[in-house]
Amino acid sequence: MEARFGRRRFLRTAAVGAAGCLIAPRARSEEAAGTGGRVNVALVGVGGRGSWFVDCMPGLANVVALCDVSDKKATRAYERFPDLPRYHDYRVMLDEMGERIEAVVVAVPDHNHAPASLAAMQRGRHVLCEKPLARTVREARRMRDMAKAAGVATQMGNQGTASGAYRRGVELIQAGAIGDVTEVYVWKDGGGPGWREVPTGEADVPYYLKWDLWLGPRPWRPFHPRWMAWHGWRDFGTCELGNWASHSANLAFRALKIDTLWYADPATAPRITVQARVESVNRLSFPRWEVIEFRVPSRGELPPLTLTWVNGSNAPGWRARIEEMLGRRLDWGDAGERKWHDHAGTLIVGTEGRMVANGHNTTIQLLPAERFEDLQVQKPETLPSSRGHEREWLEACRGGPPGWSHFDYAGPLAEFLMLGNVASQFEGPIEFDPLACRVLNNTRADDALSPHDQEDWHL
Numbered sequence: 001m002e003a004r005f006g007r008r009r010f011l012r013t014a015a016v017g018a019a020g021c022l023i024a025p026r027a028r029s030e031e032a033a034g035t036g037g038r039v040n041v042a043l044v045g046v047g048g049r050g051s052w053f054v055d056c057m058p059g060l061a062n063v064v065a066l067c068d069v070s071d072k073k074a075t076r077a078y079e080r081f082p083d084l085p086r087y088h089d090y091r092v093m094l095d096e097m098g099e100r101i102e103a104v105v106v107a108v109p110d111h112n113h114a115p116a117s118l119a120a121m122q123r124g125r126h127v128l129c130e131k132p133l134a135r136t137v138r139e140a141r142r143m144r145d146m147a148k149a150a151g152v153a154t155q156m157g158n159q160g161t162a163s164g165a166y167r168r169g170v171e172l173i174q175a176g177a178i179g180d181v182t183e184v185y186v187w188k189d190g191g192g193p194g195w196r197e198v199p200t201g202e203a204d205v206p207y208y209l210k211w212d213l214w215l216g217p218r219p220w221r222p223f224h225p226r227w228m229a230w231h232g233w234r235d236f237g238t239c240e241l242g243n244w245a246s247h248s249a250n251l252a253f254r255a256l257k258i259d260t261l262w263y264a265d266p267a268t269a270p271r272i273t274v275q276a277r278v279e280s281v282n283r284l285s286f287p288r289w290e291v292i293e294f295r296v297p298s299r300g301e302l303p304p305l306t307l308t309w310v311n312g313s314n315a316p317g318w319r320a321r322i323e324e325m326l327g328r329r330l331d332w333g334d335a336g337e338r339k340w341h342d343h344a345g346t347l348i349v350g351t352e353g354r355m356v357a358n359g360h361n362t363t364i365q366l367l368p369a370e371r372f373e374d375l376q377v378q379k380p381e382t383l384p385s386s387r388g389h390e391r392e393w394l395e396a397c398r399g400g401p402p403g404w405s406h407f408d409y410a411g412p413l414a415e416f417l418m419l420g421n422v423a424s425q426f427e428g429p430i431e432f433d434p435l436a437c438r439v440l441n442n443t444r445a446d447d448a449l450s451p452h453d454q455e456d457w458h459l
Contacts, residue, residue: 065084109237131242177375185322247359248359290310313332
């Protein structure tokens, strides 16, 4: 026990000493962007979702270091890059590698997204962070603020933002193709794990896992394999609001200019009201089903709207309601092609028509189909096409235009979605001020906006 806590204290002390001040960002230019203009990138998290970047980044950038707390999950990356430096602690990596690292990709469990990204940005490194941007509302706010202070290029990993259909959808909605929009429905069939209790007892930590580093800033607890199913625990995951709505709600959030509320004139006093109905309230884990209503005020000339998030195929009555508006059955493995094509999606309802998008917002369809049959929906006509989500970010690292999911946009999207995870823990509506980042009518809900991490972990 003494050895365990002594090591954790040492790591925290080392991190504070090394990262106690904000280091100025490196110049974003061709000359500063690595050999041959390619950016020198370190990968934090190289198993699971991180394997995507193990595969794609070598063709786009110079991969210069690998970091993962699990040697087992990192095996394939280690085999692919046998000569690269390997680390378990991203803070140690950032300090030892110094300016040999220009940018960092973060693809780890949700509770370490903000700490790893903040550590990199604080040292002046560009960051691509996988979705969800953060586990909590105020973590997302800190990431947006830090990115601005450090002047670094950022991107959240909701890759559908780069698709032609997504950008065409934004164009069409903003051009009024489906009229005024006051209703949006976003869904995922999966739901959460339901009621969970804290695991009891203590199991041996696997030889390949650095448990203290996996926990990162979260309060210490003995290892138990049940914690590793982290998506369903509020301490570590964000459930489907982070996992899927970061993709599925993206089109409506941008096209309907919901993000502008975070930059509104304070005199307009913008307020977002969120209310949840859930199978049961549990502040440890996520419910099997939830229906969450986000009431969004007017944005300039755009009317107020209600965005309804439905998670869980057994949410009472909601499958039938969405199918009625779609005019067909949802393919949840029991209808249509029975290939789960509709496991996640978005329906945007306007006065002149409806737009439906798949879970990643990479395909769109306008309804009723006969009204829009001559309309092209595959690529943008006025907005710029993308050369790829990761490439956008790397070009921004070299001084190009910001990626479309930079933290000034992705931060508000993350705050909006994580408000749903706050609302699902309380009865009644919560009223959120996006300028002040505060819940105005419930002090306990306001407290739930914060991560309650160990303060000295990453700063």
